[in-house]
Amino acid sequence: xxxxxRKRHLADNEKAFTAGSDSYLGKVGGTTFGxxxxxDYEVSDEFVAASESGASIVFHSSAPGLYGERRTDNASWLxxxxxxxxxxxxxxxxRAKNLGIYIAMSTGAGATADEDFPGWSALFxxxxxxxxxxxxxxxxxxxxxx
Numbered sequence: 001x002x003x004x005x006r007k008r009h010l011a012d013n014e015k016a017f018t019a020g021s022d023s024y025l026g027k028v029g030g031t032t033f034g035x036x037x038x039x040d041y042e043v044s045d046e047f048v049a050a051s052e053s054g055a056s057i058v059f060h061s062s063a064p065g066l067y068g069e070r071r072t073d074n075a076s077w078l079x080x081x082x083x084x085x086x087x088x089x090x091x092x093x094x095r096a097k098n099l100g101i102y103i104a105m106s107t108g109a110g111a112t113a114d115e116d117f118p119g120w121s122a123l124f125x126x127x128x129x130x131x132x133x134x135x136x137x138x139x140x141x142x143x144x145x146x
Contacts, residue, residue, distance in 0.1 A: 007037035008046065013065075014039070023049040034058040041088070041105075044095060051099040057146060058101060060092070063108030066116040077118075081137035084118035089130070097128030102146055109139040 006020025023046055024035045034050020036058055050058045066080040084107065092103045102125055109119025121142035122133035132144045 005035045005037065007040050009039045009043055011039040023053075025050060025053050025055060031056060036060040038062040038064070041091060047095045047099060047101070047103070051101050056101055058103050060103060060105040061107075062105070063117050066118055071111065071116045077116075077137050080116065080118040081120065085120055088120070088122070092122075092124050093128040093130075095128075096124040096126055100126045102126060104144070104146070106142070109137055 005022075005024035008020050008023070010017055010019050026033050026035070032050075032053065032055045034046060034053070034055040034057070036046040038061070040046045041060055041062060047058050064084055066083075069076070071077045071080060088105065092105065095101075096103045102123065104121075104123050106121040107119055108117035110117060119137040119139060120134055121140070122130050123142070123144050123146070125131045132142060134140045134142050
């Protein structure tokens with residue numbers, strides 16, 4: 001199976017790019033899924049479109065930058081992680097519950113030459129509950145059976 005998706009919602013620092021125009025639905029076996037990338041998480045339409053088209057899960061991948069001072073100790077990494085985790089729970093718990101879908105998310109973790117990423121992977125069930133998650137901002141693998 002293969003497909004192409006171009007994120008439809010760009011972050012403020014992505015003005016040099018052009019947003020895509022179509023949602024993406026894929027199918028594996030008998031399961032239909034949707035995709036949301038990075039700033040797509042800021043709005044609900046990718047999740048709503050997937051749900052209305054019969055998807056039972058939306059896969060959300062992102063790499064939200066932790067802007068400002070670089071993370072140099074556990075306290076600063078924890079603060080960035082707590083911000084991202086809280087923000088995502090606020091949005092995805094409600095979406096999963098309202099739409100009756102699973103949301104599986106995975107976030108870039110660690111630092112590059114010019115940006116830090118808060119890490120975190122989690123699976124929300126259709127009741128809006130987190131049923132599996134990584135414990136912190138460290139790189140890791142979250143393996144779940146849905």
